[in-house]
Amino acid sequence: SRNKLRLLIIDGYLSYITRNIISLYIDNNINLSSYIIFLLLLYTLTTRYKGI
Incomplete structure (x- = not known):
């Protein structure tokens, strides 16, 4: 289905x-806390889209 x-x-x-x-995180060694926040954001996005 669509x-x-x-x-x-x-x-x-x-x-x-x-x-x-x-890859950006590995290259530039971005602050770990902001990376974790991004992962949480991704998680909430994916779980929200599962309800489509």
């Missing part, structure tokens, strides 16, 4: 962003 396709696109996009953030 909802499944939308979920696949969203999940792929979020994982793409996450990979970029992780």
Whole structure:
């Protein structure tokens, strides 16, 4: 269905962003607390989208 396709696109996009953030974190050694906050934000986004 269209909802499944939308979920696949969203999940792929979020994982793409996450990979970029992780590589940025490794390269620049970003503050760990801000990274954890970002992960929490990602988690809330994905759980919210599961309800579509």
